Amino acid sequence: MTRTDSPPAWDERTQLATFLDYVRDTARAKCEGVSPEDARRAPLPGSPLMTIAGLINHLSWVEYAWFEVDFLGGEDEGPWTDEDPDREMRIAVDMPLADVLAQYEARTTRYRELVASHDLDTPAKRPRSDGRYPDLRWIVLHLIEETARHNGHLDMIREIVDGTTGV
Numbered sequence: 001m002t003r004t005d006s007p008p009a010w011d012e013r014t015q016l017a018t019f020l021d022y023v024r025d026t027a028r029a030k031c032e033g034v035s036p037e038d039a040r041r042a043p044l045p046g047s048p049l050m051t052i053a054g055l056i057n058h059l060s061w062v063e064y065a066w067f068e069v070d071f072l073g074g075e076d077e078g079p080w081t082d083e084d085p086d087r088e089m090r091i092a093v094d095m096p097l098a099d100v101l102a103q104y105e106a107r108t109t110r111y112r113e114l115v116a117s118h119d120l121d122t123p124a125k126r127p128r129s130d131g132r133y134p135d136l137r138w139i140v141l142h143l144i145e146e147t148a149r150h151n152g153h154l155d156m157i158r159e160i161v162d163g164t165t166g167v
Helices: 012-029 036-040 052-071 087-094 097-117 136-162
Strands: none
Touching: 012 052, 012 097, 012 136, 036 052, 052 087, 052 097, 052 136
16 A cells, blocks of 8 residues: 555645545555454443444444534444444454455545545534534544544554554
8 A cells, every 4th residue: 555645636636635545545554464353342441432444434423423424414323322332442342454444444445535526615514512513624624633643543552462563
């Protein structure tokens, strides 16, 4: 996989799309070569849901929630419930990491096309809790931030579980 944060053009859409793909590719790269056991390990005592598989599944479902549910206004069919709001992280330990990564790849492919086909000023169909409707630009920026933050978590977990650094 070749990751780049240098866009082929310098317009806003290309820059945003390039950075979102870069952080997505970084998350996937952090999973290369990890064993099935290590993908399910939660090495941080205070964070029992913080696993490599759980973080990738979380990123996949976060994109689903922002693009399918909030931006497009679709029904929320995510795995979370009121009783278990972090269920996407919990169920990932029972899934092969390859399946979690394949689902993430399929979603990111769809959402890459969605971002390319909508104006960045297009408002979401559903409002945030404050009643305001974020535009697609804000959603993409938020997903860059969210994914980059979780890449830091993936860095730490990967180093703890098998010593791999520098991905």
